[in-house]
Each structure stands twice: as C-alpha cells, then as structure tokens.
Amino acid sequence: MNKKQKRVNHSHSTELKYPILCQGGYGSVIAASMVANPAGEMAVSAEEKVYNVVLKQAALVKRQLRTAGELDVKPDIVLPGTLSLLNEAYDRCGEVCAEYAKTFSLGTMLMTPERQKAIWAIYVWCRRTDELVDGPNASHITPSALDRWEARLEDLFQGRPFDMLDAALADTVTKFPVDIQPFKDMIEGMRMDLRKSKYKNFDELYLYCYYVAGTVGLMSVPVMGVAPDSQASTESVYNAALALGIANQLTNILRDVGEDARRGRIYLPQDELAQAGLSDEDIFAGRVTDKWRNFMKNQIKRARLFFDEAEKGVLELNKASRWPVWASLLLYRQILDEIEANDYNNFTKRAYVSKAKKLLALPMAYARSLLSP
Known part of the structure; x- marks a missing residue:
C-alpha cells in the first residue's frame, strides 16, 4: 500500500472506526489497526496502544474484585x-x-x-x-x-x-486500585503539546486525545466503582469512560479552533482538512466557508459518536457516582450544539453553554443517574 492509498483509506474510515471498534472486541481492533510501515514492519496504531492500557486497567480492577470480594475502600492506616x-x-x-x-x-x-x-x-x-x-x-x-x-x-x-x-x-x-499508567500517559500528552502543533491524521489526534483526556476516565473508574447489578464487562465500562474523555477533548478542540490557531496550533487532522479542500492558511485566516461548514459537520458527527459510546457505560457505574458523569456528558455535548448555532464560526465566536441551560442539565443528569443498568 503506498502512502497516498493509506491516507485516503484512513480518512474514509475514521468517522466510524474508533467508536465501533471499542464495541467489537480486541481482535477487531488489531485486525483494523495494524498497518505496514515503509520498512515492511507491522506498526501499531494509536487505537491499539490505548486499548492495551484499557485492558491493563480493567484487569487490575478485576483482580481487586476477586481478592476483595467487592471493590470498596481500604481501611485507613493513619x-x-x-x-x-x-x-x-x-x-x-x-x-x-x-x-x-x-x-x-x-x-x-x-x-x-x-x-x-x-x-x-x-x-x-x-x-x-x-x-x-x-x-x-x-x-x-x-x-x-x-x-x-x-x-x-x-x-x-x-x-x-x-x-x-x-x-x-x-x-x-x-x-x-488506581494505576500509575494513565497519570504517566497524561504527562506524555503534555510533552506532545511542547513538541507538536499539528496532527497528520485522526490516528495521531486520537492518541493525543487519549493522553490529555481519555486518561481521566481510566483514572476515575476505580474510584467511581461499577454498579453491583451491572452485567457489563469491566473492559466495556473502561471503554465507555475512555470514549467520554475522547469526546470531551474533541469538543474542546472544535470549540477552540480560533484560539488555538492564534497560538500557532491546529488540532485537526491534516489529511481530512486537505480532503475537504482546506489548508492551514484557511484556519489561520479564520474563514467560515461552505467547505469549512461541511468539514465541521463531519468533525461534530464523529465527536457525537464518541458521546454515544460513552452513554453505554454511565449506567454501569455505581449509582452514587453517575450524576457528575452524566452532567459532564450532557453539558459537553451541548457545546457541539452551540457550535452549530454559531454557524460553525469557531474562529471568533466561542461556543458555550449558558447558565440557564446548565441549570436545566443538572436535574436531567440526576434523573438519568437513577436509572438501572
């Protein structure tokens, strides 16, 4: 496969690939994410790297469940x-x-x-x-x-x-049972911010989003706990937590395009920009054109897919832990609505959720937190 073929195939598949593969199991992740590099060796995609961390975190919690009978707080030794x-x-x-x-x-x-x-x-x-x-x-x-x-x-x-x-x-x-790896990975995301200001494709951007935001979900699940009556696998709960972090970060990126451009940064897949007929100059100039609107529609659609994936796992959390997660999910997803309401002008208009909408979201999040898995 030459470079051109690889780039085109990748950009066509990313819109649905990542959220769907989170459901499909480890085998399908490997099958779709390992590609040959120019030297003929097998390269591992960002998705597989991240999924390996998910498996490790899930195994850690399951080991605690087996040894303790029920995941709970260890007694204080003061x-x-x-x-x-x-x-x-x-x-x-x-x-x-x-x-x-x-x-x-x-x-x-x-x-x-x-x-x-x-x-x-x-x-x-x-x-x-x-x-x-x-x-x-x-x-x-x-x-x-x-x-x-x-x-x-x-x-x-x-x-x-x-x-x-x-x-x-x-x-x-x-x-x-909190593991150090997601914390170290978040620091790696900060290192990426120091050395990198553009991302070639969504695979690179996905890894960045995992480092700076998906890690938060992996840190939090052991604390929030899984509902005693949940029938979901531990891996699927971690996948949903990861998806929420990715969705939130993609939303941050889409909200802050103009602000980031003024700092010389473009957190958008370069191959997808090119495919849409857009360039870095268009971003730095802040031009809202039909090409930009169409490009943004696809980016928002992908972010919403990650939010949809995240929803599946919130009900599996311990009931007392669901409210803040639902609140975060509902409020962040509304930022995407506000970008649309601004006619996709995220160069000079900052999309935000009003205080009134935030107040409305809280009881809605609370009501959802009471539902059973």
Whole structure:
C-alpha cells in the first residue's frame, strides 16, 4: 500500500472506526489497526496502544474484585498527627474542584465521602498537570520540567508526596486500585503539546486525545466503582469512560479552533482538512466557508459518536457516582450544539453553554443517574 492509498483509506474510515471498534472486541481492533510501515514492519496504531492500557486497567480492577470480594475502600492506616493534615489536604482539593469545575463538583455530592474526596484529588492532580503547559507559566515549561513532574508522580505513588495536594492523591491510590499508567500517559500528552502543533491524521489526534483526556476516565473508574447489578464487562465500562474523555477533548478542540490557531496550533487532522479542500492558511485566516461548514459537520458527527459510546457505560457505574458523569456528558455535548448555532464560526465566536441551560442539565443528569443498568 503506498502512502497516498493509506491516507485516503484512513480518512474514509475514521468517522466510524474508533467508536465501533471499542464495541467489537480486541481482535477487531488489531485486525483494523495494524498497518505496514515503509520498512515492511507491522506498526501499531494509536487505537491499539490505548486499548492495551484499557485492558491493563480493567484487569487490575478485576483482580481487586476477586481478592476483595467487592471493590470498596481500604481501611485507613493513619499515623498519629497525620489525619488532620490529610483531611485538610482533601478539603483543599474540594475547594479547587468547586472553584474551577462547579458543575462537576456539585455532581460529586451524591458520592460517598471516600469516593468524593478521591475524585477531588484526581481532579486537582490533572488540573495541575494541565496548567504546566496551559497555565500562566507555560512559556517557561521545558521537557525536563515534565520529567521532574513525572518523577514526583512516581514518588507520590510510592507514598512520598511532595506537598499537601500530592498527599491527598498519595492517600487515594492506597485506598483504590488506581494505576500509575494513565497519570504517566497524561504527562506524555503534555510533552506532545511542547513538541507538536499539528496532527497528520485522526490516528495521531486520537492518541493525543487519549493522553490529555481519555486518561481521566481510566483514572476515575476505580474510584467511581461499577454498579453491583451491572452485567457489563469491566473492559466495556473502561471503554465507555475512555470514549467520554475522547469526546470531551474533541469538543474542546472544535470549540477552540480560533484560539488555538492564534497560538500557532491546529488540532485537526491534516489529511481530512486537505480532503475537504482546506489548508492551514484557511484556519489561520479564520474563514467560515461552505467547505469549512461541511468539514465541521463531519468533525461534530464523529465527536457525537464518541458521546454515544460513552452513554453505554454511565449506567454501569455505581449509582452514587453517575450524576457528575452524566452532567459532564450532557453539558459537553451541548457545546457541539452551540457550535452549530454559531454557524460553525469557531474562529471568533466561542461556543458555550449558558447558565440557564446548565441549570436545566443538572436535574436531567440526576434523573438519568437513577436509572438501572
């Protein structure tokens, strides 16, 4: 297969390929995602790399279920004088979550206190990691700084937290079967942001979306827990969590096209842009044309497919954990509606969900959280 054939075939298939293969099982992922590189060797696609991580996370939780009988919180082992400090650390994580993710924070109120605190700790670590490349000091961040952050993460998982916020996560990972791999993968996503400003195809973009957002789902499932009456496989629940992360990140990308272009970044598949008759210059110029509208319609359609895939797994979560997930799904999916309402002008108009619509979404998310699998 020459390069031209490979590119055309790939761009035709990506619209449906990724969400469908998440349902189809590991064999179909391998069959559709391994391709020969120019040297004649078999190259592994982003999808298979990510699915291997999913299998590992699911196996970790299933092993806990077999040994513990039921996935639950491990008992506290507290050294004298440390409990108050730990409570203070979790309280601070809750404050950060409430300040920067109000809707999600509200949704965690139905969780048990242990699960709620653990989710806060994970959220804060993810936010701090994202701030390294997107925050006020982003211009000073180097690969070596990310290496130091990863070393600090490893210390944290070994019970050696650097500060109060690290301590909350260090405690969380002793209570729940949370694996370090998704956390390391998120840092890898930050490295990609330092060295890469364009993506050749959706395979490359999918891997980036997994690193920076799909990982959050894999971190969270062990804490949120699977419903006792769920008949779904652990792998399928993880796949749905992964799909929600991918869907949210694709939505972020489509919302922020203009903002990213002003920073010299294009998080859109280059081959699909070319196929639509568009170029980088069109993006940087911010031209809303019929070609752009058609291109955006296809991108939005793909994001919605990932949201559809994510829906299948929310009902399989522990009932007390579903509300924030449903709220995130419903609100983010509405951003796609707002892009359409703006006539696909995501260059100068920022699509956002109004406060009124957010308030309406919360009871709807709550009602869905009460449904049985």
